[in-house]
Amino acid sequence: MTLTPDQQDEFLDHLRNGLTWSAAAYAMDLTRLDVADFIAEDEHFHHRVEDAQAEAQDHVDEAIFQAAVSGSVAAARLWMNMRKTKQSTELIPFEGISDDSDDELEALARLTADD
Numbered sequence: 001m002t003l004t005p006d007q008q009d010e011f012l013d014h015l016r017n018g019l020t021w022s023a024a025a026y027a028m029d030l031t032r033l034d035v036a037d038f039i040a041e042d043e044h045f046h047h048r049v050e051d052a053q054a055e056a057q058d059h060v061d062e063a064i065f066q067a068a069v070s071g072s073v074a075a076a077r078l079w080m081n082m083r084k085t086k087q088s089t090e091l092i093p094f095e096g097i098s099d100d101s102d103d104e105l106e107a108l109a110r111l112t113a114d115d
Contacts, residue, residue, distance in 0.1 A: 001034040008045060011035065015052035018060075 003011065007028065014024035022032045039046050061082065067075035 001038055003035070003038050003045075008048070012048055012052040015049060016055050018056050 007030075010028060011024050014027055015021075019027065021035055025032045025035045039049055061079075064075050064079045064082070068079045069076075
């Protein structure tokens, strides 16, 4: 199966908007397996799919972070737990933060406090 350039763009837009492969394929009257086969056959499109999914995740991460710094303790805990498990070289570790969640919340509060 081959996706046209317009279909590829539409699929990627769906992924950027948070849809899964299955939901994006369904929205386009395609099967998930057809899309998976095309992604497996086209390395360039595979990289574009990964990038679109990462972009969607970045939006979610940013929303959670903004909620955390706006005072949501639940969002702060979630963001800190996500930060612990993320395997990214972009992360800069905070010094002096222990594994204790309350210490991490205090450190986050200090980082976001107005001077």
